[in-house]
Amino acid sequence: MSSIARSGPVPPTVPRAPKGSEARFQRLRFFFAILRARPSFAVGYGIVATVVVIALLAPWLAPYGPMTADPSVYLLPPGGNHLLGTDGTGMDIFSRVLFAPRIDLAIAIVGTFVSATIGGGVGALVGYYEGQQTWRRAVSTMVMRSADVLQAFPVFVFAIALVAVFGQSVKSIILAIAFVNTPIYLRLMRIQVRSIRQLRYVEAAYVAGASDLAILRRHVIPNSIAPLVAQLSVNIGWSVLLTAGLSFVGAGVVAPTPEWGSMVAMGFQNVVTGQWWPSVFPGIALCITVVGFGLVGESLEVLLDPERRQVLSGSLR
Amino acid sequence: MLLRYIARRILYVIPQLFGIILVSFLLVKLIPGDPAVMMLGPTASEQSLAALRDKMGYSKPLWQQFTYYIGAAVHGDFGSSWQTTRPVTEDLLQRFPATLELVTFGLLAAIAIGFPLGVAAARLQSGPVHKFAGYYRLVAGAIPDFWLALVLIFVFYTRLGWSAPPLGRIDMAVAPPKTVTGSLVIDSLIVGDVGALSSSFGHLVLPVLTLGIVNAGPILKMTQTTVTRALSSEFVRYAEMCGLPRRVVLRQAVRAALPAVVTIISVLYGFLIGGAVLVEIIFSWGGAGQYAVQGVLNADVNPVLGFVVFSAVLSLIIYLVVDLIYFALDPRTRG
Numbered sequence: 001m002s003s004i005a006r007s008g009p010v011p012p013t014v015p016r017a018p019k020g021s022e023a024r025f026q027r028l029r030f031f032f033a034i035l036r037a038r039p040s041f042a043v044g045y046g047i048v049a050t051v052v053v054i055a056l057l058a059p060w061l062a063p064y065g066p067m068t069a070d071p072s073v074y075l076l077p078p079g080g081n082h083l084l085g086t087d088g089t090g091m092d093i094f095s096r097v098l099f100a101p102r103i104d105l106a107i108a109i110v111g112t113f114v115s116a117t118i119g120g121g122v123g124a125l126v127g128y129y130e131g132q133q134t135w136r137r138a139v140s141t142m143v144m145r146s147a148d149v150l151q152a153f154p155v156f157v158f159a160i161a162l163v164a165v166f167g168q169s170v171k172s173i174i175l176a177i178a179f180v181n182t183p184i185y186l187r188l189m190r191i192q193v194r195s196i197r198q199l200r201y202v203e204a205a206y207v208a209g210a211s212d213l214a215i216l217r218r219h220v221i222p223n224s225i226a227p228l229v230a231q232l233s234v235n236i237g238w239s240v241l242l243t244a245g246l247s248f249v250g251a252g253v254v255a256p257t258p259e260w261g262s263m264v265a266m267g268f269q270n271v272v273t274g275q276w277w278p279s280v281f282p283g284i285a286l287c288i289t290v291v292g293f294g295l296v297g298e299s300l301e302v303l304l305d306p307e308r309r310q311v312l313s314g315s316l317r
Numbered sequence: 318m319l320l321r322y323i324a325r326r327i328l329y330v331i332p333q334l335f336g337i338i339l340v341s342f343l344l345v346k347l348i349p350g351d352p353a354v355m356m357l358g359p360t361a362s363e364q365s366l367a368a369l370r371d372k373m374g375y376s377k378p379l380w381q382q383f384t385y386y387i388g389a390a391v392h393g394d395f396g397s398s399w400q401t402t403r404p405v406t407e408d409l410l411q412r413f414p415a416t417l418e419l420v421t422f423g424l425l426a427a428i429a430i431g432f433p434l435g436v437a438a439a440r441l442q443s444g445p446v447h448k449f450a451g452y453y454r455l456v457a458g459a460i461p462d463f464w465l466a467l468v469l470i471f472v473f474y475t476r477l478g479w480s481a482p483p484l485g486r487i488d489m490a491v492a493p494p495k496t497v498t499g500s501l502v503i504d505s506l507i508v509g510d511v512g513a514l515s516s517s518f519g520h521l522v523l524p525v526l527t528l529g530i531v532n533a534g535p536i537l538k539m540t541q542t543t544v545t546r547a548l549s550s551e552f553v554r555y556a557e558m559c560g561l562p563r564r565v566v567l568r569q570a571v572r573a574a575l576p577a578v579v580t581i582i583s584v585l586y587g588f589l590i591g592g593a594v595l596v597e598i599i600f601s602w603g604g605a606g607q608y609a610v611q612g613v614l615n616a617d618v619n620p621v622l623g624f625v626v627f628s629a630v631l632s633l634i635i636y637l638v639v640d641l642i643y644f645a646l647d648p649r650t651r652g
Binding site for chain 1: 332333336337340341344345347348455456458459460461463464465467468470471474475476482483588590591592594595598599606609610613614616621624625628629632633
């Protein structure tokens with residue numbers, strides 16, 4: 001994040017940052033001032049931080065093992081020794097809900113970063129080199145049409161098919177998520193780079209003799225990456241939903257492993273007969289997590305856009 | 318002018334469709350599991366397996382299989398499913414109306430929730446309605462539809478007993494109406510069969526509500542953004558200065574926001590055809606998405622391919638229709 005803050009034009013309302021630790025301190029103060037002004041952003045960061053901490057500390061926070069089934073206490077309602085009750089096999093729902101973000105977040109974050117790296121990289125190259133020559137136009141058309149084809153697939157069936165092809169494993173789910181999301185980043189980056197490369201400072205760098213790679217790396221990409229970063233957070237939320245959905249139909253994480261979607265699926269039959277807790281709690285956890293990442297994405301969208309950040313920091317005084 | 322536009326669009330769509338079929342063909346061929354073994358069981362002799370593979374064309378090189386598939390697909394033949402032992406085209410034609418009924422009513426519900434709320438939130442820049450719209454926008458995109466479906470079933474079926482059980486589109490005991498459009502609700506309306514109407518409507522309520530609540534989010538967001546922008550634009554200020562009544566001004570602003578809203582609705586429609594799978598499964602809807610998922614999980618190749626092609630064609634048709642609506646709504650595109 002710091003590299004982005006550095007590369008964007010500095011808004012006039014924020015005093016030019018001094019060097020070193022003081023600069024970091026000022027940036028932090030600005031950040032907290034914004035969180036005070038827009039409490040919903042603070043909620044978002046709070047949720048994401050909490051979920052990450054829970055994922056890291058799950059073994060110490062959970063009262064029971066996430067996969068220890070005690071058949072003598074199956075389907076206990078919430079309360080007593082089991083805070084959120086137990087499921088049909090006698091596993092403690094609270095412990096499982098705490099353990100689930102480990103796998104859900106890991107899959108979503110890795111999948112999203114893979115798609116952002118590949119999609120963003122290819123998008124930047126296509127956007128930068130796209131030009132008048134026939135072969136360049138042909139290559140870019142081909143890449144964009146392939147993206148069209150990928151996006152024309154019914155997302156969910158496509159993801160299930162990918163998991164079926166590569167075998168049911170965490171790696172396959174990551175791959176499916178990466179596949180489904182890559183075209184989004186490809187488009188986003190291409191459009192950004194196309195508009196940035198026409199700017200004067202890119203021209204100046206070219207005239208000064210910088211190589212294409214150096215121009216891309218030093219000037220074009222840092223200035224066009226902001227919307228991609230904002231998209232990342234929102235996309236992690238979606239990917240958690242997709243992972244859960246895949247697990248729900250049985251094409252994702254395999255059953256006893258604690259995962260929110262498969263927990264909802266395991267409680268499916270119980271819900272119909274009246275025991276709501278095995279399904280409802282993991283769903284709520286899922287929902288809160290996705291909301292958190294959505295809010296962080298929204299805040300990044302504002303903070304990384306120089307114009308909107310200026311409006312916001314102007315309203316702080 | 319219009320006809321030429323449509324013709325160009327279709328010309329542009331053909332290579333895309335070809336790409337879709339090619340990718341899904343290769344993908345589906347890669348799914349592990351031998352259909353011959355699945356059909357005949359593990360005890361079948363090597364000879365009968367080879368004979369069956371020959372009969373189904375699986376022993377030929379991949380490119381020959383593909384050209385054969387494309388050739389047959391152009392004539393509407395997508396092979397047959399070994400699970401149902403029927404031609405895929407027949408299976409899909411039987412199931413797609415169910416999916417379309419669910420998705421169309423679900424989308425209508427989403428519009429009914431999202432559009433008025435969006436207009437109201439744009440009109441009132443503060444107050445409870447604006448606040449509620451903000452929260453709704455935030456949460457709607459985060460609710461897993463399969464979870465919401467279960468919660469609705471628990472509340473309205475298990476606890477209150479108001480709705481039909483989540484088992485299919487109509488009660489087992491009730492005879493479905495004669496097929497006209499494929500939608501049970503509309504068909505029983507046309508035929509005038511009150512029993513079938515109330516039964517099929519009762520089964521439709523919860524899944525449609527699920528899809529409506531979840532998918533109203535994007536519609537709400539788009540409506541609110543574009544109407545807000547329209548309300549702060551020059552032409553609205555001019556209309557206000559001329560002293561037109563508030564209601565008329567609002568109507569003009571909403572009219573200007575319509576093309577963007579129609580676009581987001583079309584995107585949602587295309588997405589939902591394959592995206593309502595989870596809701597279909599929970600309510601045992603017997604739709605096309607459910608059929609495709611069954612196919613993937615059982616190495617049944619042809620249903621998956623057929624579904625992908627069908628839904629791609631359907632969403633392309635939807636996009637085309639939406640473009641035409643766009644033509645009618647936005648005078649700038651008429652040139």
